[in-house]
Amino acid sequence: MPAGSDLFLRMAWQRMGPSIADVAKLAGVGKGTVSRVLNGRPGVSEQTAAKVRQAIRQLGYTPNVQARRLAQNKSDLICFVLSNRDFLHEFHSLVLKGVESYCSKVGRDLVFALWRYPLDGNLASVVPPRIIANRGSVDGAILAGANHIECVKAISKLGVPCVAFGNNLIGCTYLSEVDSVWYDEQPGTREAIRYLASLGHRHIRFAANISLPWFARNYRAYSEAMLDFGLAPALIAVNDTTDYVEIGERAVQELLDSGEPTTAIFAGNDVVAVSVIRALARRGLKVPRDISVVGFDDSPRCIECDPKLTSVHVPKEALGAECARFLIEKISAPGRVSGARVVSTHLVVRESCAPPRQTS
Amino acid sequence: MPAGSDLFLRMAWQRMGPSIADVAKLAGVGKGTVSRVLNGRPGVSEQTAAKVRQAIRQLGYTPNVQARRLAQNKSDLICFVLSNRDFLHEFHSLVLKGVESYCSKVGRDLVFALWRYPLDGNLASVVPPRIIANRGSVDGAILAGANHIECVKAISKLGVPCVAFGNNLIGCTYLSEVDSVWYDEQPGTREAIRYLASLGHRHIRFAANISLPWFARNYRAYSEAMLDFGLAPALIAVNDTTDYVEIGERAVQELLDSGEPTTAIFAGNDVVAVSVIRALARRGLKVPRDISVVGFDDSPRCIECDPKLTSVHVPKEALGAECARFLIEKISAPGRVSGARVVSTHLVVRESCAPPRQTS
């Protein structure tokens, strides 16, 4: 492009809009003044500002984002990284929604990236997503999906501020090992047990694959709640599959085979719960008449099944929003904030629980 | 920051990495040469290139993306816009997955944005998402979710290359009115009708709210297929609600009230289909023994319900990938490609259909 070419030439040659210099020239002021008006900084007389605004309108001027980013050495971009998930399931869709909603409120945009690596394998060869590795690409990252804690630390060490979704962290020994946001299973779980107990249930069993950390955490919360209410925790473990539907089916089979008295099932999540209900139905057992079922997550499918599922609500959007808030605090005050943040859960009562049948 | 400050000062003061000038100085070459090496351009001797690579390694240099973007006037960023959807449901999650997978293959990153506007109201006051309006922010946009065709045209007129998801376009009178990617309902629908007919069904009714354009398109495909097989199309319209679950329930009620002979229901989508199955079950009718049901979309819930749902598969990932491919072609060859592209559908047979009961 020819040096010093004027606006007309530039626009004709490439699809390039007017620049701040064109505005300045038309308004008869300096570049600095236009910049001040654009960013609402003080120190410009109303008269001059009006001239500038007029020129901006006349040219249809829009600031070039890249140039601003270069000059300010920041991008106003947040990266949402979904790790080791085949795609965005309902849960993370809602987390993303919370993140998006907070980000758009504070004028930041969202980059979406996937990240895959062996969660159990050799972590030494794991490379961060390109967008994170490129310096200056994004101001920070939210690590959602399932991550190994060492990979979160690795991203941090790259100098990119980041916040992780806590409950799916692998290898994390204590809450605040990395900056993270968690949902607390306890409040909702306690409510669920109290509710079942108040209906008269005594034999409430937990069904899941507790080799998966999130189920393990739920199970611990369940156990504590049971003990608090003077009840004996009991587990139906299906630890050799990660297919939630299969976990539900096999749990029912195992339960019926064992013949142990059971009046209610607390499922590790909603998919397991729905699968449990269907497996029970196939064996002629009706929910909640013959047995009560409680799910975990409060996903949309709770109201799409019959009976509608009583479930522990996880505030997914709030979780996402909290991740975003935390990250943006970290970005604007590096080193000033850190630790773990927690959002609460609560029970949503629907139709899948009833008083236990009078034992024959 | 002081002018001409050296690397050490810059890194100490702000968290700023080494720049291309630092690499050039260390390697004893010019900036241009370093740039040539970085971008793998010819015209650099192997000896010099080696020196440069050594210096890059020594400093741990990473190029600054923003600077590159400014100089090249492109961002390598694609925007995925989800319009008028409360969040990413399964369908669009999979479309997004297809987009992501194609983009990451060709080295582009993905920005995620939501866009809300009244689809029927006053379109004059609709403002495009900030990220699109900002010149230079993204190279192009994929408009997913439900869009009004005038809004797609408005984005185009801003000079931002874009491709829209076709099937949810409002106000679109012919396929190639804007650059778009569609799934073709016909092949899968014909397969479904042929399959039902081959089982012996003659009275197959379509259930949906056909005031919604996507259902209207499905209905048209259904009607054509029915006629082709010498059968009479019949509609159960529930046009006064957009709640899919309610559509299913009310359709069943209407069907039973009418008393018209019906041996199979072709639902507008899977959510409607599942709702139909449940509503039938509540009235003591079992699928597929008493009546057959076919869904549309082939969503995950097809295998999470009982019986597993036979459904017309929409290749959502392929659709997303095609959007991305189309857009990137538009970006690299402006004005050279345009029109509508189509991906096909096909039937996936599961458990929800059987030969019709011998009429009593």
Place this chain on the structure above:
DNA sequence: AATTACTGTGGAACCGGTTCCAACGGATGC
């Protein structure tokens, strides 16, 4: 030996903003 051709290479100019400093003009104070 002089001319031509070609390969490498340095570096100035440029992308389009932000930031900061010097300077200007008018009002105020003495």
Place this chain on the structure above:
DNA sequence: GCATCCGTTGGAACCGGTTCCACAGTAATT
């Protein structure tokens, strides 16, 4: 009347890349 101060303002320098032109060597040609 002169010094001081403050609100405005222009513009140079800068952010960190890319691009392109000019030019130095060296090899090939005449």
